[in-house]
Amino acid sequence: MSTFASSRETTEGTIYSVTGGDWDQVASEIGSAKEERVVVNMGPQHPSTHGVLRLMLELEGETITELRCGIGYLHTGIEKNTEFRTWTQGVTFVTRMDYLSPLFNETTYCLGVEKLLGITNDVPERASVIRVMMMELNRISSHMVALGTGALELGAITPMFFAFREREKVLDVFEKVSGLRMNMAYIRPGGVSQDLPEGTVSGIRELIKDLRKNFKDNAKLLIGNSIWIKRTKGVGYLDLAGCITLGVTGPVLRSTGMPWDLRKTQPYCGYENYDFDVITADTCDVYGRFLIRMQELEQSLRIIEQCCDKLDKLEAAPVMVADKKIAWPAQLSLGGDGLGNSLDHIRQIMGTSMEALIHHFKIVTEGFRVPAGQVYTPVESPRGELGAHLVSDGGTRPYRVHFRAPSFSNLQSTSAMCEGSLIADVVAAVASIDPVMGDVDR
Amino acid sequence: MSEQKGSFGIQGTGDTSGYGGLVRSSFSPTSAQKPYGSYFDEVTDELERAFPEFNDAIEKVVVDRGELTLHIKRQRLFDVAKTLRDTETLRFEVCLGVSGVHYPEDSQRELHAVYELLSMTHNRRMRLEVSTPESDPHIPSLVEVWAGTNWHEREAYDMFGIIFDGHPALTRILMPDDWPGHPQRKDYPLGGIAVEYVGATIPSPDNRRSYR
Structure with missing residues (x-):
């Protein structure tokens, strides 16, 4: 098992990194190994894992004896x-x-x-x-x-x-x-x-x-x-x-x-x-x-x-x-350059009402x-x-x-x-x- | 309220308008008085009947915005949870998760764990809240009561550093295993982490060149 899969020794035993295209060879070699237990890592880039889900499968033959999920690959700190x-x-x-x-x-x-x-x-x-x-x-x-x-x-x-x-x-x-x-x-x-x-x-x-x-x-x-x-x-x-x-x-x-x-x-x-x-x-x-x-x-x-x-x-x-202290001033309209703030609204707050402008500014920046x-x-x-x-x-x-x-x-x-x-x-x-x-x- | 720093150069309270004079104070809800209204009286009465040490275990009962919250001493959490699940008249058979909250000003009770409970049998909801000091962040695990809290407790541990005693495998779940610190704590900055690539490091936004 040396030519196709790189291997390294760990306390858990030998770890082989298989990259695909060599499954038949891997399977035949594993068949002759002493230990039956095989751990397969599915994902995180497996096409059927809905994005980036990593599944760690412990197998006996084709039967799963233990399955663990590895998540967090898409953690973006939204909260x-x-x-x-x-x-x-x-x-x-x-x-x-x-x-x-x-x-x-x-x-x-x-x-x-x-x-x-x-x-x-x-x-x-x-x-x-x-x-x-x-x-x-x-x-x-x-x-x-x-x-x-x-x-x-x-x-x-x-x-x-x-x-x-x-x-x-x-x-x-x-x-x-x-x-x-x-x-x-x-x-x-x-x-x-x-x-x-x-x-x-x-x-x-x-x-x-x-x-x-x-x-x-x-x-x-x-x-x-x-x-x-x-x-x-x-x-x-x-x-x-x-x-x-x-x-x-x-x-x-x-x-x-x-x-x-x-x-x-x-x-x-x-x-x-x-x-x-x-x-x-x-x-x-x-x-x-x-x-x-x-x-x-x-x-x-x-x-x-x-x-x-x-x-x-x-x-x-x-x-x-x-x-109006809660409602977001989202007066939008479709102009020649796409969707944006309504020009009427801009005209009103910039041209006629100082208070409306202050209100718009405060609710947008401060909330x-x-x-x-x-x-x-x-x-x-x-x-x-x-x-x-x-x-x-x-x-x-x-x-x-x-x-x-x-x-x-x-x-x-x-x-x-x-x-x-x-x-x-x-x-x-x-x-x-x-x-x-x-x-x-x- | 403490200052939150590190949000892309925003310092202080984060009041970007500069005119709000924004001062935030710590918030501690007050205990509700009976009758609580809705089904809350029934729930608390039944719990008192099924759990005789009710007054010792429950620090306060809060009814706010139509929601019932029981603040529980952490030593009694496991027993209260088990009672809430097993008593026929209560039957909160689903725990929807654990949400941590960090109140750095709440001395000796800095870390809170909030459990949302659901009773499908009676179509009711309630909330348990437990607090623990930052210096001794231990809360009993509820995995034995509701198996579904397993990942939620791991998340609360990952994000807040709350240690759930008795959890079968309390490890980080969203952050990498070797991550230092607990990101959702209030003293943990947003941003502030350099992005590492092979052969290059991009400094965090607050450590880049500033033109001010």
Whole structure:
């Protein structure tokens, strides 16, 4: 074992660094070794590890006897950074954590800031409806990635193309509404940064028709595929007791038959006013989790339809709290050089009102003060319970921001799901948890 | 409030406008008086019934913004947690995680660990808060009660240096194993770390050339 893999002696035994392309030779040499135990390092740059997840597998033959996760490769210190910026600027940081569902990060953070400020009931209804609509669109785009890449990792390439086609259409809506496809910082403490541009609601109605038809076709690609079914059924088993003790939430928990969805059990943003079903499965496996995601797409479409009806009735209603001491002066307009501060607003603060200029300057640079205290605000993200633990000391900057990330908690269950199964099933199990490493490492 | 330094050249309170006269004071929530309202009375009464040393274990009960927080002496944390999980009328079967908070001014109670609990059975939430001095940062581990706190306790150890006694493998989880210090403490600067490459080192933002 010298020509193809460099080796070094450690207290644990000989360590071989294999770089690929030589598996047959390695396998035959290992077969003749005295010790049966093999430790394989999967990732952090393995294509099926959803970014930079490192899995340390201890194997006996092809069976996993022990699995450990190595995380932290995407740690960016977002929680620390927010302590040095204003409460409003915090949105720009937290949106980058779970980059597949940024609007959920923003919403849970803003709900927390609003609760600290005591203005939860002052948030205009139109803003809440827009938040719900954007979140459900985001749930679709996030589930599309989960389903598409999940299938891709099991060898089915076609579903991924179609999933990303649908996701692209949803991202187009985000771009139209917020100017950005990802990390929009669209939801702000007190409401949303700006109202929907003209024609958005009718555009979304068209999109729903389109998506509803395509979702059915896409589902057939997977449910009608016997290889996909064989790779997912009975794989990555985790029952209700396991989920509860490990704090696992979201589709993984619902795949055990537990109808726990915060949108129903502890509604926020007015979810109690929408008509939708909580999807469950009783298989406790990868198959059930993917099936739940497929059916949740339809429920999200139902909610978005109801949002469109509500938005029609709330035409021209405010989208930000009336209190100018909190509302960010985000009067934006589209000019010849792109989206920027509205010229009317600039003309007003620069030309006519000194006080308005001072106010604009102070709220943008210094921010608003938030009364001291701590809150925890949870929302149901596509991955499970996403919660923000915010502590204020009464200043204009957060004292502590901590996110209870669903990917972080759910990823802990990988060992319970995989130990005793085959290596190939690890890929399916991890895909069914749908971890986003930005959310895990923050 | 102590000064936070090292944020890309911002010194002092970080009040970038310079006009706010920003002075922040330490905050310590006051104990709530009964009745607490909502389901909080029921939870505390049931806990008192199931855990007779309630008054000894609970330092204070805080009800703020519709949320219940029990401040618990660290020696009693494990027993209280187990009672909260196992008593049928309480049944907080899920622990959502551990969040550390560092209050350098809170003498002898500098490090706090905050546990968010959820009862799916009764559809309730509550919070446990435990404090420990920086000089002796030990808190009993709750991995035996809620296995899911395993990684969360590792994170709190990594970021705040809180040592959870009885944790099966308390190692760093997000930072590299050989990292010095605990980044989320208030006296740990933001930035301030040079970036090392093979053959070159880029100084941290506050150590680069300044034109002021």
